[in-house]
Amino acid sequence: MTDQGLSRWAAFWNSDILYEFRRSPLAIVGFVVAGSLILSALLAPILAPYDPYDASGIDLMNGLIPPFWSDGGNMTFPLGTDNQGRDVFSGILYGLRLSLTISVSAVLLSALVGTALGLVAAWVGGWFDSAIMRLADIQLSFPAILIALLVDGVARNVLPQEQHASLAMPIVILAIAISGWVQYARTVRSIAMVEKGKDYVEAARLIGVNPVTIAMRHILPNATGSIFVLGTVHLAIAILTEATLSFLGLGMPPTEPSIGTLIRIGNDFLFSGEWWITILPGVTLALLVLSVNLLGDWLRDALNPQLR
Amino acid sequence: MIRFIISRILQSIGVMLAVGLIAFALFTYVGDPVNNMLGPSASTDDRARLRTELGLDDPFLVQYARFIGRAVQGDFGLSYQYARPVIDIVAERLPATAELSLVAVFLALLVGIPMGIYAGIRPRSWLSKLFMSVSLIGVSLPTFFTGIVLIVLFAIVLRWLPPFGRGDVVMLGWWSTGLLSWSGLKSILLPSVTLSLFQMTLIMRLVRSEMLEIVRTDYIRFAQARGLTSRAIYFRHALKNTLVPVITITGLQMGSIIAFAVITETVFQWPGLGLLFIQALNFGDIPVMAAYLVFVSLMFVAINLFVDILYFVVDPRLRSGWT
Numbered sequence: 001m002t003d004q005g006l007s008r009w010a011a012f013w014n015s016d017i018l019y020e021f022r023r024s025p026l027a028i029v030g031f032v033v034a035g036s037l038i039l040s041a042l043l044a045p046i047l048a049p050y051d052p053y054d055a056s057g058i059d060l061m062n063g064l065i066p067p068f069w070s071d072g073g074n075m076t077f078p079l080g081t082d083n084q085g086r087d088v089f090s091g092i093l094y095g096l097r098l099s100l101t102i103s104v105s106a107v108l109l110s111a112l113v114g115t116a117l118g119l120v121a122a123w124v125g126g127w128f129d130s131a132i133m134r135l136a137d138i139q140l141s142f143p144a145i146l147i148a149l150l151v152d153g154v155a156r157n158v159l160p161q162e163q164h165a166s167l168a169m170p171i172v173i174l175a176i177a178i179s180g181w182v183q184y185a186r187t188v189r190s191i192a193m194v195e196k197g198k199d200y201v202e203a204a205r206l207i208g209v210n211p212v213t214i215a216m217r218h219i220l221p222n223a224t225g226s227i228f229v230l231g232t233v234h235l236a237i238a239i240l241t242e243a244t245l246s247f248l249g250l251g252m253p254p255t256e257p258s259i260g261t262l263i264r265i266g267n268d269f270l271f272s273g274e275w276w277i278t279i280l281p282g283v284t285l286a287l288l289v290l291s292v293n294l295l296g297d298w299l300r301d302a303l304n305p306q307l308r
Numbered sequence: 309m310i311r312f313i314i315s316r317i318l319q320s321i322g323v324m325l326a327v328g329l330i331a332f333a334l335f336t337y338v339g340d341p342v343n344n345m346l347g348p349s350a351s352t353d354d355r356a357r358l359r360t361e362l363g364l365d366d367p368f369l370v371q372y373a374r375f376i377g378r379a380v381q382g383d384f385g386l387s388y389q390y391a392r393p394v395i396d397i398v399a400e401r402l403p404a405t406a407e408l409s410l411v412a413v414f415l416a417l418l419v420g421i422p423m424g425i426y427a428g429i430r431p432r433s434w435l436s437k438l439f440m441s442v443s444l445i446g447v448s449l450p451t452f453f454t455g456i457v458l459i460v461l462f463a464i465v466l467r468w469l470p471p472f473g474r475g476d477v478v479m480l481g482w483w484s485t486g487l488l489s490w491s492g493l494k495s496i497l498l499p500s501v502t503l504s505l506f507q508m509t510l511i512m513r514l515v516r517s518e519m520l521e522i523v524r525t526d527y528i529r530f531a532q533a534r535g536l537t538s539r540a541i542y543f544r545h546a547l548k549n550t551l552v553p554v555i556t557i558t559g560l561q562m563g564s565i566i567a568f569a570v571i572t573e574t575v576f577q578w579p580g581l582g583l584l585f586i587q588a589l590n591f592g593d594i595p596v597m598a599a600y601l602v603f604v605s606l607m608f609v610a611i612n613l614f615v616d617i618l619y620f621v622v623d624p625r626l627r628s629g630w631t
Contacts, residue, residue, distance in 0.1 A: 138323055141612045142605075146567035150601065153589040154334065157597070240450050247452045248574055248586055267456060267575075271471070275460060282453040290448035297444075 020302040027302075030294030037288050041096040048090035052257070067276050080276045082265065091262055092281050096288070098258040102169060103238035106176035107231055110238075113177065114184025115227060119215050121185065122192035133189070136182040147179040148241050152250050165253045172251050176238050183230050191223040225303045232296035236289050243285055259285045316616055320609045325376070327605040331598035332375045384599040389591050394599045397584065403483050404474055405573070405580035409565045411487075411496055412503035413558060419504075420511030421554065427512065428519025428550075429542060440516075443509035451568050455502040455575035462498060470495050472577040499576040503568055507561055514557055518550035559615050563608045 021027050040047055067080040067088075079089040121129040139147065152175035156164060159171075195201060196219070204214050245251035246260025247267075254261055259281050266278025359365050366374075378384070384394040427436035463471035475491035477484040486492030522528060523546060531541045570582030577583065581600060588596035 134319075141563070142608055143564040143567040146564075146570075146604070149567070149570065153597065154330070156589065157334065157592055157594065236448070243450055244452060244571055247450075248571065249590055250586075263453065263456070270456065270460060270464065273464075275464075278456060279460070282450075282456060286445075286449050286453060289450070290445060293444060293448050 017302055021298070024298050024302075026294050027298035030291040030298065033287055033291035034295055037096060037284070037291070038100060040093060041100050044090075044093040044097045048087075048093045050087040050090040052086055052091050052094050053255075066274075067280070079280050082277045083269065083274075088262075088276060088280055091257060092259070092284050095257050095259040095262050095281060096284065098169075098252060098256065099239060099242055099260070099285075099288075102173055102242050102252075102258065103176065103235055106173045106180070106238045106242070107234050109173065109177035110180040110234065111184050111227055111231055114181035115188045115220070115223070117181065118185040118188030119192055119220065122189045122196060123211065123215060129189075132185065136185055139182050144179040144237065145241055145244060148175040148245065149248070149250070151175040151178050152245055156250065165255060168252050168256070172242055172245055175245065176241050179241065180234050180238065183234065184227060187226050187230060188220075188223045191226065192219050195219045195222050229296065229300045229303055232292065232299050236292040236296060239285070239289055239292065259288075312620060313617055316613055320613050323609050324602075324605060327602060328376050328379060329372065331379070331601050332372050334594050334598055334601075335375065336371070379602055384602075385595045387588075387593055387596050389588065389593040389596065394595045397596065398581065398599055398603065399482065400484075401579060401581045401584050403485060404578060405566070405569055405582060407485065407487060408496065408499055408503060408572070408578060408580060409562065409569055411500040412565055413507065413562065415500055415504040416507035416511055417554075417558065420508040421515055423508075424512040424515025424550075425519060425542065425547065427516040428523065431516075431520060436516075439512065443512055446505050446509035449505070451502060451506065451571045452575050454505055455499070455572060458498050458502055459575070469498050471498075474579055499572050499578050502575070503565060503572045506568065507558075507565065510561065511554060511558065514554060515550050518553060519546060522546045522549050556615060556619075559611060563611055566604060566607060 021031075045051075079087070079092070081087055082091070117132055121132045152171055155171045155175065159167060192215075201214060201218060204218055205211075242251060242258060243260030243263070246258045247264045249264065252258040252261045254265055257265065262281040263278050263285070266274070266276075266281065269275075269277050364371070382395045386392060387394050387397055390397060423439050426433075427439045430436055459471045462469045470491070473495055474486045475493070475495035476489040477486045477492060478488045479485075486496055528541060528546060531545055532538075566582075569580060570585060572578065573580045573582035574586050581603070584596060585600040587593070588600065
């Protein structure tokens with residue numbers, strides 16, 4: 001039993017993808033940084049010294065304390081506090097958690113919708129296919145960030161004011177998801193088109209396997225690698241989009257701050273010298289996006305040997 | 309060829325009508341114009357009369373057609389926020405965004421192309437590797453954060469450049485330009501650098517990969533065999549062929565420059581269209597939102613149409629299938 005487990009582990013360790021991984025220092029750096037940021041976001045309730053959502057723990061007297069390495073800073077608030085005395089470190093951890101929740105949900109939703117549309121378009125063909133692909137073409141001629149901005153802005157103005165705070169998260173997720181489905185649909189469609197004509201699909205059809213099973217069990221697995229690569233690259237974009245929307249005041253409200261909201265709040269204190277309120281969340285955001293981009297770049301090369 | 313152009317134009321008109329529909333739906337379903345104009349205490353008769361006068365009782369399609377008709381003439385009504393015709397406000401803000409975008413594109417080309425050439429010719433030198441790493445960081449840094457860092461560095465710590473605004477502007481007819489005054493030039497530097505960074509990395513990577521490809525082709529080998537100087541080879545022969553995709557991408561990227569201008573303008577409080585749009589979103593200023601939506605879509609549709617037709621004119625291979 002243990003023997004088998006061990007050999008399985010060895011097989012994994014010696015697999016091509018891991019071999020590629022061990023040889024690429026940038027990928028390892030990306031993995032370590034992204035991994036530790038994601039882990040600390042997951043463990044935010046344990047790691048964070050304070051709960052940013054708990055108003056009773058905030059003391060205005062602790063406002064605007066600089067980080068511990070500056071004059072006047074101390075280890076009670078390792079990365080300092082904002083104007084209301086909220087701990088910046090805890091804010092970043094919880095903000096990271098929120099930003100990641102939103103961007104991962106948006107990427108999953110995008111991938112799901114895009115993959116489904118791509119599969120159906122390839123399978124059904126005809127007017128449905130051309131309608132979907134024409135829509136994709138049109139959407140591609142606009143930058144994704146602008147689409148997200150417009151969807152988000154319009155949704156906010158359609159909904160009543162008092163629901164903005166409670167619906168902020170679903171709106172942002174939807175806006176990012178809508179701006180990103182095209183890539184998945186196009187990729188999955190082109191792969192499905194190629195596979196559709198192959199003998200094994202024909203054979204499956206002849207023995208009477210139902211179309212949904214063929215699409216899910218036989219065609220979809222050919223696209224998983226590409227979907228995975230797209231998803232990683234999209235995750236970096238989704239994190240950036242969420243932060244941008246929140247920074248512009250169209251994303252998460254200050255009562256439930258994501259990383260972008262934290263930067264927006266801190267932006268007001270730049271000129272009075274309290275740089276840490278905005279720069280520290282900004283650096284965290286940049287590190288997260290950079291490391292996810294590094295992983296995405298590496299994954300694309302590793303899964304696509306033709307590109308090299 | 310004519311069929312292709314006509315079908316592309318029809319598609320563009322279709323897109324614009326769809327965008328118009330969204331803008332129109334905003335007008336119709338968000339808020340009640342009668343309530344806005346008469347206040348909640350007006351009588352039912354007054355309301356009904358105003359509804360008829362404004363044409364709000366007409367069928368949906370009639371109202372939509374009227375909206376499109378007005379939009380084509382540039383009439384989007386009065387801004388809720390400024391109580392002035394939207395088209396006047398847009399005309400006032402347009403020069404700021406146009407100048408910012410053009411300076412940004414210029415900067416991106418000016419720095420991106422030489423960096424790309426160098427990285428393409430000497431892919432193994434440490435400087436090329438530095439360029440590539442920096443470009444990955446450039447792609448990963450959110451635009452607004454780049455802006456904030458530049459403000460901290462050059463406006464707050466060093467105090468060399470103004471942190472926000474457009475400086476003094478000079479009026480040339482209705483066009484206000486900030487490029488003719490010293491304070492205007494100083495003001496445009498930080499926002500345009502912020503805006504151009506992403507495009508710069510894109511252009512650099514593009515020129516590099518084109519260069520890498522072209523340097524391997526036979527005609528370059530042949531030129532080397534003929535004993536031409538490397539300067540003549542790279543600049544006279546190789547560079548020319550990289551420029552076609554660069555021009556196309558730059559043209560297409562003009563659109564995303566305008567999109568990212570929204571962010572840059574917010575960070576630097578630059579009085580352009582993007583800032584106007586964000587303020588309209590936060591204020592619920594529907595006419596301004598609708599006008600921006602239509603304006604930006606028009607810009608994109610026009611750029612794409614132009615690039616498609618240009619391809620067609622430039623590349624004869626594309627023509628055969630359509631004649």
